[in-house]
Amino acid sequence: MQPSIFDDSLRTGFEVIDEQHRMFLDMLSELGEQIQAGHHRQGVLNAFQGMQAYADGHFTDEEATMAGYDYPDLADHRRQHDTFRRMTRDLGKRTGEGPGLLSLETLEYLGTWFVGHIRNDDQRFAAFAREHGPRA
Incomplete structure (x- = not known):
């Protein structure tokens, strides 16, 4: 997996x-490194669950900002x-089914989705926010 590039x-x-986006991408990269290094499954699962929780908190923060x-x-x-x-929830459930289900390709997919979301949807919000400012 490629290192995170913010x-x-x-x-x-x-x-x-922006800092949360950077941290999430760093977490994906670290998880990829653990998988590539062949670390034991429980460690990878714990890191994946931590990444899920972080993403969930980030989304909640982002949605509150948008509101x-x-x-x-x-x-x-x-x-x-x-x-x-x-x-990610479905993937987390499947990860418990056996080794290898959480692959580098899967992490690449999640990273690509996340980066695409930032570049398109989050940037659309940022443009709106710059134009309109926060509500009174």
Whole structure:
């Protein structure tokens, strides 16, 4: 798995959200390194569950920020977050079925989804926020 690269294309202008994005991508990279190194399954599962919890907290924070701006696409954005939550929850259940189910390819997919979401959907919100400002 490629190391996490958090560049300017991922910056939203919200310092807390940007830091959370960076941390999540770092967690994905670290998890990839553990899998590649062949670390025992329980350690990988624990790291994956920690990554899930972190993503869930990030999504909650991001949605609260969007609500503070009366973001009109919040419901759709929340559905996208819920899709990611379902994907990782289902993957976490399958990971317990046997070794190898949490693969580098799976992590690449999650990372690609997350980066695409930031570059498209989160950036759309950031543009809205810059234009409209927080609600009074």
